[in-house]
Amino acid sequence: MAGSDLVMYDSEFHKIDEELQKLHQQANANIVFLVDKNGQLIASAGDTHNIDTTSLASLTAGNIAATGGIARLLGEKEFSILFHEGEKDNIHISLIGQRVILVVIFDQRSSIGLVRLRVKKTADVLARIFDEMTSKAEKEKVEGGKTAESPFAEISDEDIDNLFR
Amino acid sequence: MYYGPGLCGKTTNLQFIYKKTNPEQKGKLISLATETERTLFFDFLPLALGDIRGFKVRFHLYTVPGQVFYAASRKLILKGVDGVIFVADSQIERMEANIESMDDLKINLAEQGYSLEKLPYAVQYNKRDLPNVAPVDEMNKLLNGSSAQWFEGVAPTGVGVFETLKGVARQVLLELKKHY
Numbered sequence A: 001m002a003g004s005d006l007v008m009y010d011s012e013f014h015k016i017d018e019e020l021q022k023l024h025q026q027a028n029a030n031i032v033f034l035v036d037k038n039g040q041l042i043a044s045a046g047d048t049h050n051i052d053t054t055s056l057a058s059l060t061a062g063n064i065a066a067t068g069g070i071a072r073l074l075g076e077k078e079f080s081i082l083f084h085e086g087e088k089d090n091i092h093i094s095l096i097g098q099r100v101i102l103v104v105i106f107d108q109r110s111s112i113g114l115v116r117l118r119v120k121k122t123a124d125v126l127a128r129i130f131d132e133m134t135s136k137a138e139k140e141k142v143e144g145g146k147t148a149e150s151p152f153a154e155i156s157d158e159d160i161d162n163l164f165r
Numbered sequence B: 001m002y003y004g005p006g007l008c009g010k011t012t013n014l015q016f017i018y019k020k021t022n023p024e025q026k027g028k029l030i031s032l033a034t035e036t037e038r039t040l041f042f043d044f045l046p047l048a049l050g051d052i053r054g055f056k057v058r059f060h061l062y063t064v065p066g067q068v069f070y071a072a073s074r075k076l077i078l079k080g081v082d083g084v085i086f087v088a089d090s091q092i093e094r095m096e097a098n099i100e101s102m103d104d105l106k107i108n109l110a111e112q113g114y115s116l117e118k119l120p121y122a123v124q125y126n127k128r129d130l131p132n133v134a135p136v137d138e139m140n141k142l143l144n145g146s147s148a149q150w151f152e153g154v155a156p157t158g159v160g161v162f163e164t165l166k167g168v169a170r171q172v173l174l175e176l177k178k179h180y
Helices: A010-026 A053-073 A112-144 A157-161 B009-022 B066-080 B092-111 B138-145 B162-180
Strands: A031-036 A039-045 A081-087 A090-096 A101-106 B030-031 B039-054 B056-063 B085-087 B123-128 B149-152
Touching: A010 A031, A010 A039, A031 A053, A039 A053, A039 A101, A039 B056, A053 A081, A053 A101, A053 B030, A053 B039, A053 B066, A081 B030, A090 A112, A090 B138, A101 A112, A112 B009, A157 B162, B009 B056, B009 B085, B039 B066, B039 B138, B056 B162, B066 B092, B085 B092, B085 B138, B092 B138, B123 B138, B123 B162, B138 B149, B149 B162
Parallel strands: B085 B123, B123 B149
Antiparallel strands: A031 A039, A031 A101, A081 A090, A090 A101, B030 B039, B039 B056
């Protein structure tokens, strides 16, 4: 658990969301989404109504993990871009700053070249946002430890029992 | 994360949970399995259990492939794990496979900097309905040296399935409480 935790504030989420919306538009993509390496969906843009984003996020993270495993076997640090081509839809997956996974799903209205170009720009911006988040979190840790009001502080046995009713 | 030797019933645990939860609480049960229904990479079941003080609580349940052969995949899936359920096959002839899988789990966790003593963790002695099972006392001695929480199970009919999940979910939530 340690090290992989991500605390995100509303303002940061909006920045990320904005970047994804921009990428969705500029790359002419169907769907764009951002997942953490553990398979949790962070944000998405585009028409996600007909798609099971939770499963997509988990499988994408599994995919990145498997490819990372192959890379290490071959003595590579990582394969930072994966591309799968389908009959109609294609999927472009890239690892940003060893932390998060950016996924772009697109069809014949776009092209791999355009997607790669736009993803590169977005990746730089996102990497900066996540760097800021990390340094902010570290600063808070040094300054005062726990954040003011933890939602977990008051979890009782009863709360947990209620979940399983 | 459900861990354990091949054919011990990890996927069956997930299938029972899937069957018994309300449609609005669960996502799809994803099984990356071979044609003979042996798990190849992982099974995945997202569960939205409800709210705690206004915060939505979601669990992502995974199983690892049990067969010794898939060691490399198992390691990958353990990354970022929040809690482990070790499913042991209670049949006497599977005891060696249980012990081997337990050793494998400890080694793989250590590689990621985790240890069973520090992780939310429980053991499920599965297949208690079969005739040739080992006594629980003996299994505790062999597999549960650290006296972790344990449950008896019959996964196809659901005996012990939710009890085990709840046991580890509780530990995971209390762990969060400690850290945040």
